Every structure is written in structure tokens, then in C-alpha cells.
Amino acid sequence: MKLTDTLRFASYAAMGSFVRTLLLVLAMSIGVASVVVLTALSDGARRYVVDEFSSIGTNLVIVLPGRSETRGFNPANLVTSTPRDLTVNDAEALLRLSGVKLVSPLLIATSEVNASGKLRESMLVGTNADYMQLRKLKLSLGRFLSKTSSKGGSPEVVLGALIRKELFGTENPIGKTVRIGDKKLRVVGVLAEGGRGMGMSSDELLIVPIAIAQTMLNTNTLFRILIEAQSREQIDTVKPQVLKTIISRHEGEEDVTVITQDAVLETFDNILNVLTLGIAGIAAISLAVAGILVMNVMLVSVTQRTAEIGLLKALGATSNSVQQLFIVEALLLSTAGAIVGLGLGYLGAAFLRYLYPVFPAYPPLWAVFAGLGTALASGLIFGVMPARNAAKLDAIQALSKRY
Structure with missing residues (x-):
């Protein structure tokens, strides 16, 4: 039998039992769609994390309180506070190192901001003038923190776009006063809308001089220190210098962890790549279930089409x-x-992107080919047994529907 005849006959046989064909196609399509959507989700999570950390700047070295040997590197430590001691003096000392371009001390907490009787809780960031350039932030109004305000603790604040909108509406807030906690601060700038980084939206930030933040929170310690090297090539030189400087300032004790942005990205990338493969494997189980369904239905089909098989063999089919x-x-x-x-699967991924525009839920190409290949392999493997049963039937017995 020619291949074209085989294809034509198989097509007629499939369409001859429409409900059976529909159920099989539905079962297989659910399996493939699961692979595509779940891998789009996990790969989207990987891309989102990578983009978030890439958006905090370039050529970064991050100083975390606490030794990695005793506490271990936990990604959650990048977005939660700790009691370890890092000071503004440490940050100033790091700025004097060769190869260092920018240094920003960070102190982060939640605080209530009040203006014109309107109250709102937001993220308070205490830092210096370098933070804007280091984080690649943009302004829509006014200016950022000045170098003098960072050192002297001038009572000024830069508002996120959403904070400005909720407190002042369309009114220009520059020069107006807001109350954060028990302190009055003058608004000197408003950030451009849409900035993100490390899981935080800049639209909801209150950025104040580091000295003001320390006074408000009654602490001299820092959350983190962000350092930007002058070039990517100098990161490997800057990192050991930073660690050496901190150790010398902390009485010879290595009580900090110094990591690079590339190391953080690589860690998350590896973890989420493994997660993506694991999720794809779990989703592929549904394809195996669909394959078993194909086998069962095809076995029933052989029984139902016994006379047809007998007629084919009687007409000379081998x-x-x-x-x-x-x-x-x-x-x-x-x-x-x-x-x-x-x-x-692609429709499902597109719907996810519609619901969460910032989440890049795009199916990776390898997952598409893996889903397609697994579906075909499943159909081939589980179709062999029914095909062999059909081939073993004797023509005379098949025509009489006896075994």
C-alpha cells in the first residue's frame, strides 16, 4: 500500500468516528497546552527575576551584612532587612577605592506619608545623591537629592509618581511639605512613572537623605551598600578590595558578604532553569496519559473494525x-x-500576559518542540500495540468476526 493511500485511508477512518477522534485530539491538546503554558510561566518567572536585577543598575557589587559562611546566601536577603552593622562611614570608605564609580548606602523601611489630610503607607528609602544614577532613575518634576542634603540631612524628599498622584493629584508638589512619621520634609522632585527594580516599583517610593532616614528610624546601621564599578572588567578587581576594606574597618572580622550582580543573576538563572525543566517534565506526564488513552481507544477500534481489517487482507493487504x-x-x-x-498554549500564555503585563510569559522555543515531539512519540509508542493486534488478525476469521 502506497504512503499516500495509507494517509488517505487513515484520514477517512479517523473522520468516520468523529466523537472518538474529537476526544483523542482534545486529550492530546490538553497535554501539549499544559507543557506550553507551564513552561511559559516558569520561564517567564526566570526572565522577570533577571530583568528585575538587571534594572537596578550595571556593573554592580552589593555588600550584604553577615558572612555567607555562617548565614549562607539567601536571595530573600536582598529584599529584607537585617540587624547586621554596616554604616555610612563604611560606604564613604568604599567610594575612595580605585575602580569604584558610585556608592549608595541604603536604609529601607515602610512608613506613612501625610499631606493635606491624605494618608498613605509607602516604602521609605534612605540613600544619597548617587542612587539616582546608580539605579538609572528618571525624574518627571524637580530634582533628585543633592550631595549636600545627603551629607547634612536636609529635610527633603523625592516622591514616586503614584504617591504624588494620590497625595497631590495634578497639582505641582515641588516645594510643598509632607509629613513622614513625625518629620516634615519638603518635596524637591517626582520620579518618572513606571520604574522597577528588585521587586519594588519606584512609583511608590519615598526617597530621603540617608541621615534623615537614620534619624527617623533611630538607627545608624544600613540595609545594604550598592557599588557601581567603573566598568564590567573592573568588577573582579573591586570585589576583593571592598571585602578587604570592610574587614579592616570591622576590626579584622569578615562579617559581610560581597556579591556581584552577575553572580546573583547566574544563581537565579540556574535555579529557575532547573525549575522550568522540572515543570515541563511534570506537564509531560499529561501527554503520557493522553498516549494511554490513544492506545485504549485504538484497541477498541481494532475490535470494532475487525470486518474492515479482514476485507483489507482479503483484497491483498499485508x-x-x-x-x-x-x-x-x-x-x-x-x-x-x-x-x-x-x-x-499560546492563547493561554497571551492571556497571562494580558492579565499581568509586566510578566513576560512567552513559551520558550525548546518547550514548543518538546511538546510537539513528545505528543508524536506518545502517539507512535502507544499506537504500536493496537496496530500489531490488527496485523495479527486472520482474514477469514476477521470477516466472520471470530477470533
């Missing part, structure tokens, strides 16, 4: 031709299910 016919039919059903599943 056992190999009959086996080929059923395998091709199983592959056609799997292919149809895979194509429908890819379409559903």
Missing part, C-alpha cells in the same frame, strides 16, 4: 500494511492534538 495503517492513524490523531494544543 499484515505490515495493516499495522502501518493503524500507526499512521495514531500519528495523525497525535499531530492534530499537538497542533491544537500549541494554539491553546
Whole structure:
């Protein structure tokens, strides 16, 4: 039997039982769609994390309180406070190192801001003038913190775009006074809308001089110190210098962890890549279940089409031709299910992006090919047994529907 005849006959057989074909295609498409959507989610999470850390600046070295040998590097430490001692004097000492371009001390807490009787809780960031350039922030109004205000603790604040909108509406807030905690501060600038970094939206930030933040929170310690090297090539030179300087300032004790932005990105990238592969494997189980369904339905189909198989053999079709016919039919059903599943998967990923525009839920190309290949392999493997059963039937017994 020619391949074209086999394809035509298999197509007629599949369409001859529309409900059976529809159920098989649906089962296979659900499996493929699961692979596409779940890998889009996990790979989107990986891209989101990488983009978040990339957005905090370039050529970064980050100083974390606490030794990595005793506390270990925990990604959550980058966005939560700790009691370890890092001081503004440490940050100033690091700025004097060769290869260092910018240094920003950080102190972060939540605080209430009040203006014109309107109250709102927001993220308070105490830092210096270098923070704007280091984080690549942009302004829509006014200016950022001045170098003198950072050192002297001038009572001024830069508002996030959303904070400005909620407190002042369309009114220009520059020069007006807001109350943060028990302190009055003058608004000197407003950040441009849409900035993000390290899981925080700059639209909801209150940025004040580091000295003001320390006074408000009654502490001399820092949350983190961000350092920007003059070039990517100098990061490996700057990192040991930073550690050496801190150790010398902390009486010879290595009580900090110094990491680079590339190291953080690589760690998250590796973890989330493994997670993506694991999720893809779990989703592929549904394809195996769909393959078993194909096998069961095809076995029933062999029983129902006994007379048809007998007629084919009586007309000269060989056992190999009959086996080929059923395998091709199983592959056609799997292919149809895979194509429908890819379409559903892409629609699902597009819907996720519509719901969460900042989340890049795009299916990776390898997942598309993996889903398609697994679906075809599943149809082929689980279609072999029914095909062999059909090929073993004797023509005379098949025509009389006896075994």
C-alpha cells in the first residue's frame, strides 16, 4: 500500500468516528497546552527575576551584612532587612577605592506619608545623591537629592509618581511639605512613572537623605551598600578590595558578604532553569496519559473494525500494511492534538500576559518542540500495540468476526 493511500485511508477512518477522534485530539491538546503554558510561566518567572536585577543598575557589587559562611546566601536577603552593622562611614570608605564609580548606602523601611489630610503607607528609602544614577532613575518634576542634603540631612524628599498622584493629584508638589512619621520634609522632585527594580516599583517610593532616614528610624546601621564599578572588567578587581576594606574597618572580622550582580543573576538563572525543566517534565506526564488513552481507544477500534481489517487482507493487504495503517492513524490523531494544543498554549500564555503585563510569559522555543515531539512519540509508542493486534488478525476469521 502506497504512503499516500495509507494517509488517505487513515484520514477517512479517523473522520468516520468523529466523537472518538474529537476526544483523542482534545486529550492530546490538553497535554501539549499544559507543557506550553507551564513552561511559559516558569520561564517567564526566570526572565522577570533577571530583568528585575538587571534594572537596578550595571556593573554592580552589593555588600550584604553577615558572612555567607555562617548565614549562607539567601536571595530573600536582598529584599529584607537585617540587624547586621554596616554604616555610612563604611560606604564613604568604599567610594575612595580605585575602580569604584558610585556608592549608595541604603536604609529601607515602610512608613506613612501625610499631606493635606491624605494618608498613605509607602516604602521609605534612605540613600544619597548617587542612587539616582546608580539605579538609572528618571525624574518627571524637580530634582533628585543633592550631595549636600545627603551629607547634612536636609529635610527633603523625592516622591514616586503614584504617591504624588494620590497625595497631590495634578497639582505641582515641588516645594510643598509632607509629613513622614513625625518629620516634615519638603518635596524637591517626582520620579518618572513606571520604574522597577528588585521587586519594588519606584512609583511608590519615598526617597530621603540617608541621615534623615537614620534619624527617623533611630538607627545608624544600613540595609545594604550598592557599588557601581567603573566598568564590567573592573568588577573582579573591586570585589576583593571592598571585602578587604570592610574587614579592616570591622576590626579584622569578615562579617559581610560581597556579591556581584552577575553572580546573583547566574544563581537565579540556574535555579529557575532547573525549575522550568522540572515543570515541563511534570506537564509531560499529561501527554503520557493522553498516549494511554490513544492506545485504549485504538484497541477498541481494532475490535470494532475487525470486518474492515479482514476485507483489507482479503483484497491483498499485508499484515505490515495493516499495522502501518493503524500507526499512521495514531500519528495523525497525535499531530492534530499537538497542533491544537500549541494554539491553546499560546492563547493561554497571551492571556497571562494580558492579565499581568509586566510578566513576560512567552513559551520558550525548546518547550514548543518538546511538546510537539513528545505528543508524536506518545502517539507512535502507544499506537504500536493496537496496530500489531490488527496485523495479527486472520482474514477469514476477521470477516466472520471470530477470533
